[in-house]
Amino acid sequence: MTVLPDDGFSLAAEFPDATHEQWQRLVAGVLRKAGRDAPDTAAEDVLSTALEDGLTTRPLYTAHTARNGAGGAGYPGFAPFTRGGRPEGGAVSGWDVRQRHDRPDPARTNEAVLADLENGVTSIWLSVGAAGVPLSGLATALEGVYLDLAPVVLDAGDEFDAAARELLRLYDERGVAPEAALGNLGADPLGHAARTGQYGDVADRTAAATDLAQLCHQRYPGLRALTVDALPYHEAGASAAQELGCSLATGVAWLRALTAAGLSVEAACGQLEFRYAATADQFLTIAKLRAARRLWARVTEVCGAAGAQRQHVVTSPVMMTRRDPWVNMLRTTVASLAAGVGGADAVTVLPFDHAIGLPDGFARRIARNTSTILMEESHVGRVIDPAGGSWYVEQLTDELAHAAWTWFQEIERAGGQQAALRGGLVSERIGAGWESRTKNLAKRREPVTGVSEFPLLSQAPVERDPAPAAPSGGLPKVRRDEAFEALRARSDAHLAATGARPRVFIAALGPAAAHTARASFAANLFQAGGIEPVHDPVQVDAASVGEAFTASGASVACICSSDALYAEQAAPVAEALTAAGALRVFLAGRPGEQRETYVRAGVDEFVVAGGDAVAVLTSVLDRIGVA
Numbered sequence: 001m002t003v004l005p006d007d008g009f010s011l012a013a014e015f016p017d018a019t020h021e022q023w024q025r026l027v028a029g030v031l032r033k034a035g036r037d038a039p040d041t042a043a044e045d046v047l048s049t050a051l052e053d054g055l056t057t058r059p060l061y062t063a064h065t066a067r068n069g070a071g072g073a074g075y076p077g078f079a080p081f082t083r084g085g086r087p088e089g090g091a092v093s094g095w096d097v098r099q100r101h102d103r104p105d106p107a108r109t110n111e112a113v114l115a116d117l118e119n120g121v122t123s124i125w126l127s128v129g130a131a132g133v134p135l136s137g138l139a140t141a142l143e144g145v146y147l148d149l150a151p152v153v154l155d156a157g158d159e160f161d162a163a164a165r166e167l168l169r170l171y172d173e174r175g176v177a178p179e180a181a182l183g184n185l186g187a188d189p190l191g192h193a194a195r196t197g198q199y200g201d202v203a204d205r206t207a208a209a210t211d212l213a214q215l216c217h218q219r220y221p222g223l224r225a226l227t228v229d230a231l232p233y234h235e236a237g238a239s240a241a242q243e244l245g246c247s248l249a250t251g252v253a254w255l256r257a258l259t260a261a262g263l264s265v266e267a268a269c270g271q272l273e274f275r276y277a278a279t280a281d282q283f284l285t286i287a288k289l290r291a292a293r294r295l296w297a298r299v300t301e302v303c304g305a306a307g308a309q310r311q312h313v314v315t316s317p318v319m320m321t322r323r324d325p326w327v328n329m330l331r332t333t334v335a336s337l338a339a340g341v342g343g344a345d346a347v348t349v350l351p352f353d354h355a356i357g358l359p360d361g362f363a364r365r366i367a368r369n370t371s372t373i374l375m376e377e378s379h380v381g382r383v384i385d386p387a388g389g390s391w392y393v394e395q396l397t398d399e400l401a402h403a404a405w406t407w408f409q410e411i412e413r414a415g416g417q418q419a420a421l422r423g424g425l426v427s428e429r430i431g432a433g434w435e436s437r438t439k440n441l442a443k444r445r446e447p448v449t450g451v452s453e454f455p456l457l458s459q460a461p462v463e464r465d466p467a468p469a470a471p472s473g474g475l476p477k478v479r480r481d482e483a484f485e486a487l488r489a490r491s492d493a494h495l496a497a498t499g500a501r502p503r504v505f506i507a508a509l510g511p512a513a514a515h516t517a518r519a520s521f522a523a524n525l526f527q528a529g530g531i532e533p534v535h536d537p538v539q540v541d542a543a544s545v546g547e548a549f550t551a552s553g554a555s556v557a558c559i560c561s562s563d564a565l566y567a568e569q570a571a572p573v574a575e576a577l578t579a580a581g582a583l584r585v586f587l588a589g590r591p592g593e594q595r596e597t598y599v600r601a602g603v604d605e606f607v608v609a610g611g612d613a614v615a616v617l618t619s620v621l622d623r624i625g626v627a
Contacts, residue, residue, distance in 0.1 A: 020060075020062070020064070020065075023060065024043050024044065027043040027044070027047070027059075028042075028043040031043060031046055031047075044058055044059055044060065047059040051284070052239035052240065052241070052433060052436075052437070053239050053240065053241040053242070053400070053403040053404075054403060055396070055399050055400065055403065057392075057396075061390075061391035061392045061395055062391055063391060065391070065395075072394075072398075073290075073294075073388060073394060073397070075087070076088075076089055076384050076385050076388075077089075077308070079297050079301065079306055080293070080294045080297035080298065080301075081293040081294065081296075081297045081308040081309065082290045082291075082293055082294040082297075082397065083290070083343070083384070083385040083388050084293075084308075084343040084384060084385050085293060085308030085309065085310065085311075085343065085345065086308070087384075088384070089343065089381070089383075089384035089385060090340065090343075090375075090380075090381030090382070090384075091381060091382050091383075091384060093381075094340075094371075094375035094380075094381035095339075095340055095344055095345060095346060095347050095371070095375070095381060096122050096123050096151070096345060096346035096347070097120060097121050097122045097123070097346075097347065097368060097371045097372070098121070098122070098123045098124070098125050098153065098312065098346045098347065098348045099113075099116045099121045099123075099124060099125065099348065099364065099367065099368055100125040100126075100127070100155075100314075100348055100350070101113055101116075101124065101125070101126050101127065101132070101133075101141075102126075102127035102131060102132040102133075102155075102358070102467060102468060103132070103133070103358050103465075104132065104133060104134065104468055105137075106133050106134070106137030106138070106140035106141045107140060109126075109133050109137075109141040110140055110141050110142070110143050110144070112361070112364060113126075113141065113142070113145060114144055114145070115361070115364070116364060116368055117145065117150055119365070119368060120368050120369065120371070120372045121368050122150070122151075123150060123151035123152070123153060123182075123183065123346065124142075124145070124150060124151070124152050124153065125153045125155060125348060126138075126141065126142075126152060126153065126154055126155065127155045127156075127468075128154055128155065128156040128159065128163040129156045129157055129158075129159035129163060130157065130159070130468065130469075130471075131155075131157060131468045131469065131470050131471065132155070132156075132468060135156075135159060135162055135163055135166060138163065138166050138167065138170070139166075139170055142170060147170065147171060147174060147176045147181065148176045148177070148180035148181070148182075149182075150182075151182035151183035151184075151222075152167060152182075152183040153183050153184040153186060153227075153312075154167060154183075154184065154185055154186035155186050155227075156186060157192050157195075157471055158192055158196075158201075158205070160185065160186055160187045160188070160189075160192075160205075160208075160209070160212075161187070161205075161208040161209075161212065163185075163186070164185035164186070164187065164212050164225070167185065168181075168215075168220075178219045178220050178221075179220075179221055179222065180222065181220045181222055181223050182222040182223065183222075183223060183224075184223065184224045184225070184226075184227060184273050184312075185212055185216070185223060185224070185225045185226075186227050187205075187208070187209035187212055187213075187225050187226050187227065188209075188226065188227045188228070188229050189202050189205035189206050189209055190202065190206075190250050190253065190417055190418060190421070191227070191228075191229035191231075191232050191250070192205075192471060193418070193421065193474065194232040194233065194421055194426070194474050194475050195232045195470070195471040195472065195473075195474045195475060196471045196472065196473045196474045197473040197474035197475075198473065198474070199418065199421070199422050202418060206257055209225060209226060209257075210257055210258060210261045212225040212226075213225040213226055213258055213261075213263065213268070213271040214261060214262070214263065216271060217263060217267050217270070217271065224270070224271050224272065224273050224310075225271045226254055226271050226272050226273070227272075227273055227274075227275055227312075228247050228250045228251045228254065228272055228273070228274045228275065229275045230243045230244070230246055230247040230250075230274070230275060230276050230277070231275055231276075231277055231314060231317070232474070232475055233246045233247075233426070233430060233475065234276075234277040234316065234317075234318060235277075235317055235318060235475070235477045235478065236427070236430050236431075236434070236475035236476055236477065236478060237318070237430055237431070237433060237434025237437065237476075237478045238430045238433065238434075239433050240284055240287075240288045240400055240404075241400055241403035241404040241406075241407055242404075242407055242429065242430055242433065243276065243277065243288070244276075244288060244291060244292055244295060244400070244401075244404035244407075244408075245404045245405070245406075245407030245408040245410075245411060246407075246411070246417065246426065247274055247276070247292065248295055248296065248299060248404065248405075248408040249408055249411040249412060249416060249417035249420065250417045251272060251274065251296065251299065252299060252412070252416070252417075253416055253417050253418065254268065254271075254272060255268050255269070255299075255303060258271065264305075265300065265303045265304055265305040266305045266307065269300055269305060269307045270307070272309075272310070273310045273311075273312055274292065274296070274309050274310065274311050274312070275311075275312045275313070275314060276288065276289065276292060276311060276312075276313050276314070276344075277313070277314055277315070277316040277317070277318070278313045278314065278315050278316060278335040278336065278338050278339040278342075278344075278347075279315075279316040279318075279319055279335055279338075280316075280319055280330075280331040280334045280335055281338075282334050282335070282337060282338035282341075283338075283387075283392065283393060283396060284396070284400075285335060285338035285339065285342055286338050286341050286342040286387050286393060287342075287393055287396040287397040287400050288342070288400060289311060289313065289339065289342030289343055289344060290342060290343065290387075290393075290397045291397050291398075291400045291401040291404060292309060292311065293308060293309045293311070293343070294397070294401050295401055295404060295405060295408070296308075296309035297309070298405075310345050311343070311344045311345050311346070312344070312345065312346040312347075312348070313339040313342070313344035313346070313347050313348070314347075314348040314350065315331070315332040315335040315336060315339075315347075315348065315349050315350045316331075316335060317350060317354065317355070317477075317479075318478060318479055318480060319331050319335070319480055320350065320352075320354050320355040320479070321355060321448060321450060321451050321479075321480070321481045321485075322355045322356055322481065322485060323450060323451050323455065323459075323481065323484075323485065323488060324449075324450030324451065324455065324456055324459060325352050325353050325355065325356060325462050326352060326450075327449050327450040328350075328352035328353075328354070328355075329352045329366055329370075330449075332349045332350060332352065332367070332370060333370050333374075335349075336349050336370050336371055336374060337374055337378075337380060340371075340374055340375070340380045340381060341380060341386050341387055342387070343385065347371055349367040349368070349370045349371060350367065351363035351364055351366070351367045352366060352367070353462060353464050355479065356462055356463075356464045357463075357464030357465050357466050357467050358464055358465045358466070358467050359464070360464065407429075410425075411425070411426070421474075426475070427475055430475070434478055438483070439612075441480055441483065441614075442483055442612050442613060442614035442615065443610055443611060443612055443613065444528075444609075444610075444613050445610065446480070448480050448481055448484070451480075451481045451484045451485070451528065452481075452484050452528045452613065453524065453528070454524060455488075455524075455527045455528050457491075457501065457527050457530065457532055483614045484528055484529070484614070487528070487529040487530055487614070487617050487618065487621065488529070488530040489530075490530065490621050490626050490627065491529065491530020491531065491621070491626065492530065493626075493627060494530075494626045494627070500532075500553070501530060501531065501532040502530070502531050502532070502555065502620070502621060502624050502626050503531065503532045503533070503534050503552060503553055503554035503555065503556075504522075504526045504531050504532070504533050504534070504554050504556050504557065504558055504586075504620070505533075505534050505548070505549045505552040505554035505556070505557040505558070505577075505582075506519050506522060506523060506533050506534065506535040506557075506558055506560055507540050507545050507548075507549070507557050507558065507559045507560065507573055507577065508535060508538060508539050508540065508560050508561060509539060509540065509541065509559065509560070509561035509565045509566075509569050509570070509573065510539060510561050510562065510565040510569075511539070512538070512539075514561050514562040514564075514565055515539065515560045515561040515562070515565075518560040518561065518562075518588040518589055519535060519560040519588070521560075521588055521607075521609070522558045522560050522586070522588045522607065523535065525607060525613055525616070525617075526558070526617070526620070528613060528617065529613075529614075529616075529617030529618075529620065529621065530621075531556075531617065531620060531621070534552040534553070534554055536548070536552065540573070541569060541573065542569060542572035542573050542575075542576050543576075545573050545576045545577060545580070546576045546577070546579060546580035547580075549577055549580045549581075549582060550580055550581070554582075555582070555583045555584075555623075555624045556582060556583055556584040556585070556586070556620055556623065556624065557577045557582045557584075557585050557586070558585075558586040558587070558588055558607065559573055559574060559577075559585065559586070559587045559588065559603070560588045563589065563592070566587070566589070566591075566594065566598075567594060570587060570594070570598055570601070570603070571597055571598060571600075571601035572601070574587070574598060574601040574602040574603045575601050575602050577602065578601075578602035582602075583623050583624065584604045584605070584619075584620065584623050585602050585603050585604050586603070586604065586605050586606070586607050586616075587603045587605075587606050587607070588606075588607050588608075589606065589607075589608060590606065590608055591603075591606055605619075
């Protein structure tokens with residue numbers, strides 16, 4: 001047996017390093033074979049993906065192309081805290097598994113809280129007041145909870161002061177030593193104003209929150225008084241950079257208020273916990289959390305202090321769907337993985353039925369077990385900053401930090417977060433970004449599995465108790481599924497009124513090998529709008545299509561096959577469908593030079609990948625007469 005020497009010998013030593021230019025030439029060659037001609041130097045541009053905030057994902061990252069390598073990110077637990085707020089990361093205990101509860105019934109909430117704490121949850125996020133447990137029921141909701149062991153985080157909206165005082169009273173009543181009290185009192189006047197559009201009493205609420213912060217600093221070292229909640233902006237459709245910029249501006253507003261009240265910068269920072277959203281875009285989420293710590297470290301450095309940002313990360317409500325909600329389990333798993341890898345201190349996994357109503361016991365169990373599996377079985381927390389050193393993640397972190405800082409500076413020039421909210425700058429900028437994203441959703445360039453892609457019309461709806469009405473009147477709340485949800489709701493109403501869904505006849509020409517791809521595309525498209533495809537018989541021709549269409553009970557039809565068979569059969573088939581009474585005839589695919597021929601024969605529209613699916617489906621339902 002030959003033993004290789006351990007003196008630095010490399011099996012690749014005889015092979016020269018490939019250059020970036022050589023890689024570009026090879027990629028350009030592959031693109032030319034695929035019919036996408038591009039100069040060697042532009043090959044990467046062809047394969048790049050545009051993100052929000054002017055960012056771009058490139059196909060290749062190296063030490064030479066990355067603008068900010070791992071060395072510039074520092075070390076875990078040290079400024080600028082890009083790689084984590086603690087030197088040990090989550091290796092010792094993972095992250096805080098924080099479950100949200102907003103059921104108004106205090107007794108049922110208490111039952112759910114105890115079940116969570118007994119089965120892996122480590123802190124409770126409790127909605128109190130109009131959108132959750134009544135203030136008078138807080139003691140009942142926390143009955144049997146060891147308040148010196150389980151941190152409690154409040155979310156009480158405009159009732160934060162009364163809720164905080166009631167929680168502090170419970171600590172005293174149950175003999176919890178001030179130094180043993182843990183959690184966050186959840187004061188967030190600016191976030192509440194963003195949600196409600198009510199700014200008249202922000203000054204008074206800021207003063208009340210400042211009093212709580214001073215009290216916590218003086219008497220309750222384990223309690224934070226304030227939450228810098230970026231969810232109102234995320235839920236309004238904000239991009240990652242916009243979410244970060246708004247959180248920075250809010251944090252700076254709190255530093256000004258707290259230091260003006262007499263707290264030091266260090267003490268003021270110690271009263272803040274930042275809340276961000278984690279989406280199923282795992283790399284963007286990882287970069288966002290890393291960038292958030294880096295940006296806040298810069299703010300505190302300028303203010304003459306140093307300290308890591310404490311992060312509470314919540315799986316995105318915007319990505320949750322009402323149709324096929326089981327897919328939400330997959331989304332929240334990816335999002336919580338990204339939150340853990342990104343260095344979150346606390347993670348809330350929203351139950352898969354969050355968009356439908358109040359979660360049941362099964363949904364809460366799956367939510368809390370998601371974090372448990374990631375930490376105990378996948379051991380995600382045992383690796384400190386696992387994404388650190390990835391040229392892609394490092395550059396994405398850097399670019400996102402710069403974009404967020406630019407937005408933060410614009411907010412500051414406008415007079416700060418409150419002024420930017422009241423003046424409409426925040427809503428205008430977020431709205432413009434969401435409008436652009438809505439177009440991508442409508443064209444299914446940003447697919448939503450189970451909704452715009454691979455919907456299941458036969459699935460029975462999931463029923464849940466309605467959730468309390470959330471604060472409203474300010475920034476809107478958006479969802480990725482909203483346009484398709486509206487279409488599906490029209491289909492549901494038609495089903496309830498007539499006993500059948502609106503239908504489309506799939507007129508497949510030729511053998512399965514010729515029509516399957518486009519027939520599957522068309523069926524998927526129409527089902528996204530609640531329109532049931534009828535593909536029977538499997539194939540038709542001009543002689544048989546009229547009778548088959550009439551038997552299908554459909555009002556519209558879609559011709560599906562290969563380009564070659566279209567040239568032979570599409571025109572006579574379209575004529576036969578029109579003669580049989582089809583209100584609208586579609587053809588799947590691009591018509592090329594035959595467009596005029598097909599249109600004269602009766603084809604009304606061509607459905608293609610990348611087309612506006614929402615516009616097509618809306619027009620179909622309108623033409624059929626579905627209200």
